[in-house]
Amino acid sequence: MKNNNILEIHKLSKIYHTSKSEIPAIKDLDLNIKEGEFVAIVGPSGCGKTTLLSILCGLEDYSSGSIIFPKKELTMGYMLQTDTLFPWLNILDNCLLGLKVKNNINIESITKVKELLETYGLKDFIYKYPSNLSGGMKQRVALIRTLAIDPDIILLDEPFSALDYQTRLAVSDDVWKIIKKEKKTTIMITHDIAEAVSMADRVIVLTDRPSKVKCEYQINMKDKSTPMHNRNLIEFKQYYDKIWKDIDIHV
Amino acid sequence: MYSPEHINYLKKKRRRKILIFFFQILILLSIIIVWELLAKYEIINPFISSSPSRILSTIINLYKTHNIFNHIWTTIYETIISFGLGTIIGLLIATILWWNNFIYKVIDPYLTIINSLPKVAIGPIIIIYFGANIKSIIIMALLISVIVTIITVYNGFIETDHNKINLLKSFKATKYQIFKMVILPSSYPTIISSLKINISMTLIGVIMGEFLVSKKGIGYLITYGSQVFNLNLVMSGIIILMIVSYLMYLIVSLLEKILIKKD
Numbered sequence: 001m002k003n004n005n006i007l008e009i010h011k012l013s014k015i016y017h018t019s020k021s022e023i024p025a026i027k028d029l030d031l032n033i034k035e036g037e038f039v040a041i042v043g044p045s046g047c048g049k050t051t052l053l054s055i056l057c058g059l060e061d062y063s064s065g066s067i068i069f070p071k072k073e074l075t076m077g078y079m080l081q082t083d084t085l086f087p088w089l090n091i092l093d094n095c096l097l098g099l100k101v102k103n104n105i106n107i108e109s110i111t112k113v114k115e116l117l118e119t120y121g122l123k124d125f126i127y128k129y130p131s132n133l134s135g136g137m138k139q140r141v142a143l144i145r146t147l148a149i150d151p152d153i154i155l156l157d158e159p160f161s162a163l164d165y166q167t168r169l170a171v172s173d174d175v176w177k178i179i180k181k182e183k184k185t186t187i188m189i190t191h192d193i194a195e196a197v198s199m200a201d202r203v204i205v206l207t208d209r210p211s212k213v214k215c216e217y218q219i220n221m222k223d224k225s226t227p228m229h230n231r232n233l234i235e236f237k238q239y240y241d242k243i244w245k246d247i248d249i250h251v
Numbered sequence: 252m253y254s255p256e257h258i259n260y261l262k263k264k265r266r267r268k269i270l271i272f273f274f275q276i277l278i279l280l281s282i283i284i285v286w287e288l289l290a291k292y293e294i295i296n297p298f299i300s301s302s303p304s305r306i307l308s309t310i311i312n313l314y315k316t317h318n319i320f321n322h323i324w325t326t327i328y329e330t331i332i333s334f335g336l337g338t339i340i341g342l343l344i345a346t347i348l349w350w351n352n353f354i355y356k357v358i359d360p361y362l363t364i365i366n367s368l369p370k371v372a373i374g375p376i377i378i379i380y381f382g383a384n385i386k387s388i389i390i391m392a393l394l395i396s397v398i399v400t401i402i403t404v405y406n407g408f409i410e411t412d413h414n415k416i417n418l419l420k421s422f423k424a425t426k427y428q429i430f431k432m433v434i435l436p437s438s439y440p441t442i443i444s445s446l447k448i449n450i451s452m453t454l455i456g457v458i459m460g461e462f463l464v465s466k467k468g469i470g471y472l473i474t475y476g477s478q479v480f481n482l483n484l485v486m487s488g489i490i491i492l493m494i495v496s497y498l499m500y501l502i503v504s505l506l507e508k509i510l511i512k513k514d
Contacts, residue, residue, distance in 0.1 A: 054417075058420075058421070078417075078421035080418060082414055084412065084415050084418050086415065086436070088436050098422040100432070101423065101428055101432070102422065102423070149422065
């Protein structure tokens with residue numbers, strides 16, 4: 001059987017060392033990602049979800065295991081919990097940051113970024129500063145900044161957790177639409193089960209620390225559409241309940 | 252255009268501002284007048300306390316006979332040189348310490364010790380090594396300002412938002428790029444506030460240096476005045492120094508407004 005995995009993680013382990021003890025954050029984690037897929041990873045808080053993303057985009061080393069790109073070396077676009085826009089740069093320069101780091105600034109790339117900003121409703125804000133933008137808009141700018149380097153995989157680290165509930169629903173819908181339109185493979189980590197089920201094609205549930213994959217769900221809904229729409233489907237509730245039981249949150 | 256309530260609010264705000272300014276001036280005038288009267292009727296000894304009119308005539312006299320601007324300029328010149336050097340050296344060392352945490356850990360206790368040492372204590376050594384001249388004054392002032400600059404700026408550097416650094420790292424930025432694109436711009440406010448502290452620190456160093464060695468400058472005027480028991484000269488020196496230090500502070504504040512975009 002031919003698979004179209006673009007990322008394969010085998011027996012990945014990560015141990016944190018402090019002078020008092022060593023903390024295994026991830027142990028023997030296996031995960032495959034297919035091209036064009038939207039995968040959500042959920043798990044109890046502090047289970048090493050962020051560690052996994054940090055490893056994937058090269059911010060941290062891993063202790064053992066392997067990360068394989070079967071097709072080609074992939075570029076990762078990391079979108080963090082907070083928007084982390086630089087307040088001293090205008091919106092355009094913020095979006096050009098990644099290209100600037102990679103010494104890839106030219107008329108072509110600037111035009112491309114400007115087009116992205118225009119397409120996603122930020123035309124009037126290109127030369128404004130982040131303080132002039134609402135929380136949702138900042139998040140959209142952060143996404144465009146990530147898209148600007150044309151990554152093969154977008155890594156979303158609780159991208160909406162800094163937003164209030166109403167905005168959060170709207171922005172997750174917004175981000176989902178942009179990602180689908182740009183046809184990007186996406187890995188999103190979140191602690192919000194509803195967010196995971198409504199947005200993802202596949203939901204991975206991690207165990208408590210040291211985390212590995214507990215189970216996974218292919219999200220099949222009969223009438224599947226945008227996240228906002230999916231939240232009203234019957235299957236949504238069923239998936240939600242199953243995953244809730246898997247995570248087994250005790251207070 | 253505005254509602255009556257808003258006009259009323261603006262009026263109140265302006266009146267408050269005027270009132271504050273009025274009392275500020277009132278305090279200054281009362282000090283001058285009371286001082287002058289007390290000295291005039293010899294309730295306090297004008298020989299020791301001097302008086303505003305005597306200070307004024309001393310300054311005018313200084314202006315006519317000795318070149319007063321020469322003294323002021325000497326002090327300003329020494330301050331600018333030490334301030335500039337202190338800032339550049341401080342920034343440079345802070346950068347090195349940020350760049351290499353190992354070096355920072357090694358010299359950290361030494362920094363703390365040198366910082367807590369009252370620098371006047373090494374004044375005599377400086378004079379012996381560098382001679383009774385402007386060099387000693389500048390080194391004195393430099394010593395006082397540079398350590399504080401290093402510590403403040405370094406702390407500014409390491410307090411940079413970690414997420415911003417991670418973001419650049421995810422773009423595979425080099426250390427130099429991280430420094431140039433995040434660390435430095437996000438530390439501007441800290442750097443400016445350290446400059447503000449620095450200008451007064453440097454002035455302290457310069458005046459101290461002038462007390463010890465010089466033949467020129469405001470500090471010299473003050474020590475010379477005290478040696479010949481001319482309190483008018485001492486007071487004049489202090490007044491001139493107040494004006495000079497306030498002006499320098501204003502210049503740095505102006506720089507702050509230009510450099511930091513307020514949003």
